Amino acid sequence: MKPTLLASLSIETNAGTFRAHYSERGLAGIDFPATKPRQYAATIALPTNVRQWHAITTKAVKAILAGKTPAELPPLDVSGGTEFQQRVWEELLWIPGGETRSYGEIAKNIRKPKAVRAVGGACGANPIPLLIPCHRVLAANGKIGGFSGGLEWKKKLLATEGSAPVN
C-alpha cells in the first residue's frame, strides 16, 4: 500500500537541492537534485514530528555526501514496497560506508540466494536512495551496474566513500 505524503521538503547541499517526502510514518522518499529544480510553494503548518524527521534527514544526507556515516536516521516509511523489497532494503542498511556488496551477496543474506535479479529490481525500486545505500551494491565482478538517480551519482558516492568500482 502506497504511503500518503504529507509534505515535501528541500535539503540544500553543496551538491544541489534534494527533496524529501514524508508520510505520517516517516521518510517515504528522496529525490536527487533535478537538473532544473522545480519550485515548490512554501509548506505551511508542518506537523512537529515531520520537522524533527526533516532535521535528522538533512543531517544524514549531508553526512553521506561528505562520506561519513549518519549518526541517526529518521523513521523510514517503506510501506510502498513489497515484502521482498522491504527485506532487501533493510539488508542494505547494514552495509557500512566504504564497503560494497554484490547483488548475489544480498540475495544470499536474505536466504534467497537465487533471487539475484530480483535484488537488482528491488534496488531500482528503492524510494530512498542515499539513506538506503543502494549505491553500495555492485555486480559480482565489481562492475557498477545501474542507479536510479543516474550512474554519475553512484560513481561519485562510491568515490566519496572510498570504494573503487571497476568501471
Added chain:
DNA sequence: ATCGTCATATGAA
C-alpha cells in the same frame, strides 16, 4: 578478454 545464452526470482501490465 568479450560475447552470447540460459537459468531463475520477483514484479508490473
Added chain:
DNA sequence: TTCATATGACGAT
C-alpha cells in the same frame, strides 16, 4: 500469463 530486470555462471570464440 507474458515481459522486463541495476545478475550470475558457463562455454565458445
